[in-house]
Amino acid sequence: MLPPGFTGAAIDRADHLRLDQTRIAELVVHAEARLLRLEGIDPAIDESGRLVWEPVTGDGHLFLGLDEGRPLFAPIVEAGSGAARAFALFDLLNRMDARDAAIWGVARSLNTWHHRHVFCGVCGTRTVSFRAGWGRKCPDCGAEHFPRVDPVVIMLAEHEGRVLLARQPHYPPRRYSALAGFVEPGESIEEAVAREIEEEAGIEVSRVRYVASQPWPFPGQLMIACIADAASDAIRLDTNELEDAFWASRDEVRAALAGAPDSRFGAPPPFAIANTLLTRWSEQECEED
């Protein structure tokens, strides 16, 4: 079974080195050190779908970690130089090596986080990068700011062997996916799943089960995939968020995942955890208890 997208970077993040400026300076000039080439904050890839690495020049880069001892860095680029998320990028991701996508995802998330934290939220002073790019510090009030990861629940409500799928207006044609929403302060994963399904589809759920997770670098979510039992199949759609929803059978989900031309809907792409979630559900012959 394929692991979720954007996982498997398998780099030693070596976070104990981040605060050690002497060691980081040594790693920058290490003969094997490499700097990731970015186009804005998008990946530069070669004809075989691999990331492009260059000798390290300059400093102040993000320390990605050690890859079998080789120090890897990524540039921290100026705000505004990032290409916008676009379907062209998603086409690129379909061609990229999975491990490379995971490595690039770290560089993208950290860069967008830096862009949102140029000034100190506590006192308004311009901040500086520290911890080899894994933080920003205020030279005035001393506040330290750390990279943000937003947990998001993404889930299938299940009712009598079918699961609830929905589409947002901006999706590509025919695409349907799982419901999703940000976990708010003061709620568990299970409570967020129940709240989001109630808000978006008017359905009460119970018995929330965790399935898998992935980092999602647009800009920096932790996607937490779950399945829950729906008390009813009567949908009350939140039309501010969604334009349609329906209950899909296992056969319909399998056909969509296989890319069958006559499938009822188009599946989310393999690098999205909605695909992982649908794949795992569709491979169950019957519901485990």
Added chain:
Amino acid sequence: MLPPGFTGAAIDRADHLRLDQTRIAELVVHAEARLLRLEGIDPAIDESGRLVWEPVTGDGHLFLGLDEGRPLFAPIVEAGSGAARAFALFDLLNRMDARDAAIWGVARSLNTWHHRHVFCGVCGTRTVSFRAGWGRKCPDCGAEHFPRVDPVVIMLAEHEGRVLLARQPHYPPRRYSALAGFVEPGESIEEAVAREIEEEAGIEVSRVRYVASQPWPFPGQLMIACIADAASDAIRLDTNELEDAFWASRDEVRAALAGAPDSRFGAPPPFAIANTLLTRWSEQECEED
């Protein structure tokens, strides 16, 4: 089985109302509306361990949601007026009604988040609260800032029927707990669990299983509790983070949870998910597969 601490608030967060200033203004003057009394950002509680609610005065409060139709608000207090986290507060939590602790947790997390986002991270301008306290907006560059939730993994490495417990130097005497650490950008829950156990104890793990989650309002974590299989029981302690670690048997964990005077260690308090995690593990007679 007890649900994890800080869950079960069971309030309708009614997030569709947050942007509706007219409706929020109506709810503020609703005859049944109530405002949470805080002491700094600590809870004020009465002699029976319940939160104290007062008629709503003023405006600009945080809208907590609807409790059986009754609008509940919490004050957004000035930065610096928050009492420091202290063991006295933890004693209070042991006496608090569980549902009330969950409601107060939301108010505490949101208040500390506001204090860290007084100025816009993008441009340095002073921000203003919007969405009934569930966001801050920059009047200059227009950037919107949303409450932050930091996902943290907390986990037991298991080896031949025993689990790894450790203590940090600031713990109360005799206390041991599960290892824990922040999920970083670019990693899944499973990858974060493996990285943290490797960093803190030098142990390789596989087969990470999700167990439960809870919000933790100090200041705003989402605690994600897992169990994983350890490849070895040879501990290489990270002495920067931990002062001791050992492998605990089910009997030792049960004795600690029961508060037995001759227990090998002191268990984490019931409102911490480490307690939930140890309780669930100790109740398994044998490992499920």
